[in-house]
Amino acid sequence: MSTIMNIVEKFEESRDSAAPTSTDSDQGYQTVGEYSVAKPRICCRGVNVFYGEKQALFDINLDIGQREVIALIGPSGCGKSTFLRCLNRMNDIIEGCRVEGDIRLDGQDIYSKELDPVVLRARVGMVFQKPNPFPKSIYDNVAYGPRIHGLASNRTELDDIVETSLKRAGLWKEVRDRLDHPATGLSGGQQQRLCIARTIAVGPEVVLMDEPCSALDPIATATIEQLIDELRERYTIVIVTHSMQQAARVSQRTAYFHLGKLIEVGDTSRIFTNPRHPLTEDYITGRFG
Amino acid sequence: MQPDTLIWTLSALCAIAFYLGRHRAVQASGGHIRNLHSLPAYYGYYLALCCGLPALLVLCLWLLFDDKLILQLILGQLPEFWRNLPEDRLSLVVNQIHNLIAGEAGIQEVDPAIRAAADHYQRLKTTGYRILAILTLTVATAGLVYGYRRIAPDMRARNTVEKSLRYALILSSTLAIFVTIGIVLSVLFESLRFFSKVPVTEFLFGLKWSPQMAIRPDQVGASGAFGFIPLLTGTLLISGIAMAVATPIGLLSAIYLSEYAKSHTRSIVKPLIEVLAGIPTVVYGFFAALVVAPLLRDFGVQLGLTVSAESALAAGTVMGVMIIPFVSSLTDDALTAVPRSLREGAYGLGATQAETITGVVLPAALPGIVSGLLLAVSRAIGETMIVVMAAGMTAKLTLNPLESVTTITVQIVALLVGDQEFDSPKTLAAFALGLTLFLITLALNLVALHVVRRYREQYE
Numbered sequence: 001m002s003t004i005m006n007i008v009e010k011f012e013e014s015r016d017s018a019a020p021t022s023t024d025s026d027q028g029y030q031t032v033g034e035y036s037v038a039k040p041r042i043c044c045r046g047v048n049v050f051y052g053e054k055q056a057l058f059d060i061n062l063d064i065g066q067r068e069v070i071a072l073i074g075p076s077g078c079g080k081s082t083f084l085r086c087l088n089r090m091n092d093i094i095e096g097c098r099v100e101g102d103i104r105l106d107g108q109d110i111y112s113k114e115l116d117p118v119v120l121r122a123r124v125g126m127v128f129q130k131p132n133p134f135p136k137s138i139y140d141n142v143a144y145g146p147r148i149h150g151l152a153s154n155r156t157e158l159d160d161i162v163e164t165s166l167k168r169a170g171l172w173k174e175v176r177d178r179l180d181h182p183a184t185g186l187s188g189g190q191q192q193r194l195c196i197a198r199t200i201a202v203g204p205e206v207v208l209m210d211e212p213c214s215a216l217d218p219i220a221t222a223t224i225e226q227l228i229d230e231l232r233e234r235y236t237i238v239i240v241t242h243s244m245q246q247a248a249r250v251s252q253r254t255a256y257f258h259l260g261k262l263i264e265v266g267d268t269s270r271i272f273t274n275p276r277h278p279l280t281e282d283y284i285t286g287r288f289g
Numbered sequence: 290m291q292p293d294t295l296i297w298t299l300s301a302l303c304a305i306a307f308y309l310g311r312h313r314a315v316q317a318s319g320g321h322i323r324n325l326h327s328l329p330a331y332y333g334y335y336l337a338l339c340c341g342l343p344a345l346l347v348l349c350l351w352l353l354f355d356d357k358l359i360l361q362l363i364l365g366q367l368p369e370f371w372r373n374l375p376e377d378r379l380s381l382v383v384n385q386i387h388n389l390i391a392g393e394a395g396i397q398e399v400d401p402a403i404r405a406a407a408d409h410y411q412r413l414k415t416t417g418y419r420i421l422a423i424l425t426l427t428v429a430t431a432g433l434v435y436g437y438r439r440i441a442p443d444m445r446a447r448n449t450v451e452k453s454l455r456y457a458l459i460l461s462s463t464l465a466i467f468v469t470i471g472i473v474l475s476v477l478f479e480s481l482r483f484f485s486k487v488p489v490t491e492f493l494f495g496l497k498w499s500p501q502m503a504i505r506p507d508q509v510g511a512s513g514a515f516g517f518i519p520l521l522t523g524t525l526l527i528s529g530i531a532m533a534v535a536t537p538i539g540l541l542s543a544i545y546l547s548e549y550a551k552s553h554t555r556s557i558v559k560p561l562i563e564v565l566a567g568i569p570t571v572v573y574g575f576f577a578a579l580v581v582a583p584l585l586r587d588f589g590v591q592l593g594l595t596v597s598a599e600s601a602l603a604a605g606t607v608m609g610v611m612i613i614p615f616v617s618s619l620t621d622d623a624l625t626a627v628p629r630s631l632r633e634g635a636y637g638l639g640a641t642q643a644e645t646i647t648g649v650v651l652p653a654a655l656p657g658i659v660s661g662l663l664l665a666v667s668r669a670i671g672e673t674m675i676v677v678m679a680a681g682m683t684a685k686l687t688l689n690p691l692e693s694v695t696t697i698t699v700q701i702v703a704l705l706v707g708d709q710e711f712d713s714p715k716t717l718a719a720f721a722l723g724l725t726l727f728l729i730t731l732a733l734n735l736v737a738l739h740v741v742r743r744y745r746e747q748y749e
Contacts, residue, residue, distance in 0.1 A: 093636055095552060118639045126637035132630035135653050144648065145638040195634070202638055 029058060032277045033266035035255075037065040041206060041236045042087060047101035049082050049091065056082045058260045060101070064206070069228060069237045071247035071268065074257035075283065080240045083257070084208050087238065088124035089117045105206070122149055125204035129211040131191035133183035133198075138175050141183045141194055142166060145202035161201055168234075169197035170227050189220025196227065200235070207231065209239040213246065225250050244284060248272050256280045292352060295422050299348070302429050303341040306436070310336025313440045327447035335446040338453055339436030344429035351421050359413045363406045371402065386410060476727065479720035486714045487515045492721060494518065498684035500704060500715045515718055517725065519686040523694035527605045527676060528669040530690055534609025535665060539616025540658070546617070547624040548646055559621075566614040570674040577607035577679035589691065599681035599693040608675050612665045619664065623657025624650060656740050663737035667730040673698035697726050 036043075040063035049057040057079045064070055064087075072080040082091070089110065091097045103110050110120050122145070133141050142162045145151075152158035162179070166172040171193045175186070183194055192212060199207055209228070213221040228237060228250045241247050247254050248268060255265040256279070264271065264280040275281040314332035318324045325332075360383060364372060371382060382403065389399065389407040440446070484492065495516020542562065546555050582603035589596030596602075627650050635645040651658075673696075681693030682703055695703075704719040 088637065090633065090636060093633075118641050120639075121637060122639035126633075128630055128633060128637070130630055132628070132634040134631060134634065134649050144635075144640075148638070148640050148644050148648070198634075198638065 029261045029263075031061060031262045032264040032280070033271075035062050035262070035265050037063045039066055040064060041066050041106060043104045043107075044086075045102045047083070047086060047099065047103060049079070049086060049100070050098040051094070052096040056260055057086075060262045062255060062262060062265060064236060064238060065253070067232055067234070067236055068253060069232050069239060069251045070253045070255060071251035072238065072240045072255050072257060073242075073244060073247050073283070076242075078257040079260040080257045081210055084210055084238060084240050087206070087208055088121050088126055090121075090126065092117055122202050123204055124206040124208060125199035125202060126208040127192070127195050127199055127210065127212050130215050131188055131195050133186070133191050133194050135182065135184060137180045138183045138186070138194060139179040142197050142201045145198060149202060151203065165197040165201035168200055168231070169193045170223065170230075171197055187220070189216050189223060192216060192220070192224060193227065196224075196231075200231070204235065206236045206238065209237065211240050211242060214242060221246070244272070256283060258283070291418060292348070292421070295348065295425060299341060299344055299425065299429060302426075302433070303337040306340040306433050307333035307337040309433070309437065310334070310440060313437060314442075314446070317440060318442050324442045326443055326445050331446040331450050332440050332444075334450045336433065336436045336440065338450065340429050340433040342453075343432050344425045347428050348421070348425050351417075351424070355414075355417050355421075359410060359417065362413060363410050366409065367406055368402055473727070476720050476724050479717055480724040482712070483714060483717035483721045486717065491515060492517050496686055498700070500700070500718055513714060515714065517722070519684040520695060520697045520700055520722070522686060522688065523601070523680075523684065524670055524696040524698075526601050526688060526690060526694055527608065527680060527696055528666055530602060530605025531608035531612060531669040532662070532666060534606055535612045535616045536662060538609075539613045539665075540620055542613070543617045543620035543624060544646060547621050548642065548650070562614050562617055565610065566618075568611075570611065570672065571678075573607050573611050574674040574678035577603050577675050581607055582679055594691060596691045597681070597693045599679060600691050601680055601694045602690040604676050604680035605690065607679065608669055608672055611672070611675065612668055615665045615668060616661060619661025620654070620658050623654040623661060626657060627653045656743070660737035660741045663733050663740070667733040670733075671698060671726065671730055673702060677702060697722050701726075
């Protein structure tokens, strides 16, 4: 009899940890690992996100340091993309989405009324899951951002920005002779690098990447990963990825999300070799997700 | 048995065949449907097809040709005098016979020979139906027996049924195409007859349209002028005004609905705009004639302008209102088809909503918008009722929107209303106008299709 009770207890324990109930969420969850850094670029405290009635993120605390690559991992629907989109207020354009809490970029509240999301998005650029070049020429794609923000006062300056951005994105050699060709004619990997070039042409401080390689083949993925490593010298990068190998390869810190909570965060090498939370360990060892 | 009773009998027979076939298949399977190649119902359909299809074919062929055959028989038995009549007189005789049968001959005296022929016709017809009934039912039964014997567990009934289904689909689509071709050809040939009386060059380049022809040689009247240019300018003028009204309003409302409006607003406003599309054009017509035209005239008087009571402006404006939902919903479709990822890409670069729309969404949706506009133009060009009521009938070669003009469609109506000779240039001119109208709208639709195809892949 006592053994049966033991099993039931264990079962309920494991269920609780795998699928936290609503009472659990109201109290908040204490993230395992060090979520704050010494000199943060972005500082998030107590972030809650709701889609209509449904809560998607629960009380997230996380700092993002200067010139680091931080990877957000976790199973589908765990809220990592939602969190990423909070950082440049992309959730604003989703009907019924509500963000609570405090998110600061260089100490400035990005959800304050004085801050124009347009300016914020120029400082915090974003690269999407599927390459989404505009149906324009390669040149116009990269020049789009600088044009709307008035970053160049004449054609020569604009040419310079386009060239520098394409060089930084490692695409210049491949497209320098056909800048006036439609961007949609490029291959998937080239399109994604064009999107990166387009993002850095605006001169952001932070680049958000939402599964930037999930639509690409391994070779294009390798190129992008190398690129991310180079970009780290100038930009802070937050990358959402489904591939744990990718997280291990490109990032310095890793944050593990589960069902809208930030379960564990820490140095990538530590997370992958010595996860402290059982959920993190299960995910990393491939037991689920 | 009358043909309609026969068709009902045949249908009943097919229904019986269906149940019979299904039952037979189940029986043949030995109680295990799994042993059958196809599901039992397919054997039912198979047997129904075997029974009904050949019989239906016989029936159709008979009904197509029996009248001609019987007439030949009767005419062959008419006295020498009748048989040697010329073609057109003979058809009169045939008409007379038909009238007698229908009992519409009236009280006038009828030649006994013809009366006899009519009686003979009716006898033949009755016998014919009797033969037809026997023939059809025999064929149906034969088909039933043949199919019933062929049903076996390994027979591929499904394949046969599905193949005949495909033929039925092909038949339907060919029918639609042939009807279209038939209409085009008939318009074409009548137009050719017109062009044999009036030179093509006069029609295409003539600057005067006055289709009044003298019916009798001694009648005082114009000899008719068939210059098509005034109608074309009138049509283009009115369509141009309509598009000038509909394009901005339709486009802007579509942009508002698809980009700015909340889903709640959208769910209310969109159906309201589409109500406009449901208003009959004749209602628009009297709205134009009774409300808009007098309004414009009064307004013109205040400005010191002479505005005709029936003006192109009134008709064009109302027509523009009519095609607003058309433009709006096609544009809306084109805008919503632009992937969300493109919008997010622009927002992610720090573009404002207006910048995103003008710089990214509109260019990406442009092919769809352009083709929608072209479809709207062909709709405007083909519109009749509003113009008849509000723009007048006089063919004036003018570009002044305040005067009354007329359009191609209105003139087609005018030409065919009332008593007409079927071979006078006046009547035939309608066909030539119809052909021209058809060619114009066809060209517009082709251009629209081409635009869509050419640029469609750009954002996929």
